Amino acid sequence: MSLYSDRSAKDMGDELETLSWYHCDLSRHAAEALLLSNGKDGSYLLRNSNDGPGCYALSVRAKDSVKHFHVTRKDNGYVFGFNEFPSLQDFVNHFANQPLLGSDAGTLIVLKCPYPWLVEEPSIYESVRVHTAIQTGRTERDLVPIAPSLGTKEGYLVKKGAIVKNWKQRWFTLNRYEFKYFKDKMCEEPIRTLDLRACSAVQFDYSQDRVNCFCLVFPERTFYLCAKTGVEADEWIKILRWKIVSIVRLKC
Structure with a gap:
């Protein structure tokens, strides 16, 4: 009926x-x-x-x-x-x-x-080590009440240098609107923090001499990254795009 x-x-x-x-x-x-x-x-x-x-x-x-x-x-x-x-x-x-x-x-x-699209992500990670510890053995006491809405990701990617155009492996973390990369997984201080609120696009890139590459477009620079597999690259692209769309909807 x-x-x-x-x-x-x-x-x-x-x-x-x-x-x-x-x-x-x-x-x-x-x-x-x-x-x-x-x-x-x-x-x-x-x-x-x-x-x-x-x-x-x-x-x-x-x-x-x-x-x-x-x-x-x-x-x-x-x-x-x-x-x-x-x-x-x-x-x-x-x-x-x-x-x-x-x-x-x-x-x-x-x-x-x-599962809400409007995500207010608390800063629950004081460092990469704490982040890793929580991911491997977190409990309810480690998280704030709205933590189930977190959209976080971490892992190794290969990044193209800005001046010297060589490729180096870096450890990346995504938390709130901060996309950070570190020399390796155990480093506490990031080499750089990218603010996704300034990012205009995230997409696959086929201009490099490597496979599974994607890029993040910022006003001052385009960052080129490569994942081990196409599936992994797609995962990064989709979660980063989701973040950017959320930013745009918040501004509307």
Whole structure:
């Protein structure tokens, strides 16, 4: 049975813009990275689908995996499977009490906690060593209440020099809007801190004589980095773009 109301397309668009868990152009891969790294069982978010206008994907963490569901805007409501809902909030209210479906392992998927796009990331890492310690054995006492919304990442990348155009391996950390690189993992002081609020673009780069390269464009300089694999490079690009999009939306 249809649950459509007489809401206009404008009303539906307005609902999307005010929805705290609508991540707009976040990719499938980035959604999985965020939910697995920082979410919990039942965390969910809505994002645009590659199927075209009016098509969305609901990404939900189910224990150690992320499931994706098609949601379509049609007429004055939203369609999910054989069900129709007048609003996205009605959709969530319905499935908060009734599992979406059972996974291959027999796990019931329930929407429990929206994953917000507006992330206020506390500075919980005093140094790279503390950061590493928390990542390997953190407890609830190590984190502030909103820490599940953290979008952090760290790892080795190879960076091209600014003056001497050689490539050197550096340890990178991403926390809040600070993208830092260190001589190695155990160094406490960064060589440089890049403020992503000044970054205009992050993208794959095919101009270098190396594979798996990407670049960050700043007003004064473009930084060229290389990852070990294409998948790893894509992970960095997606999480960095997510940060930049969040910055832009905060300014609006």
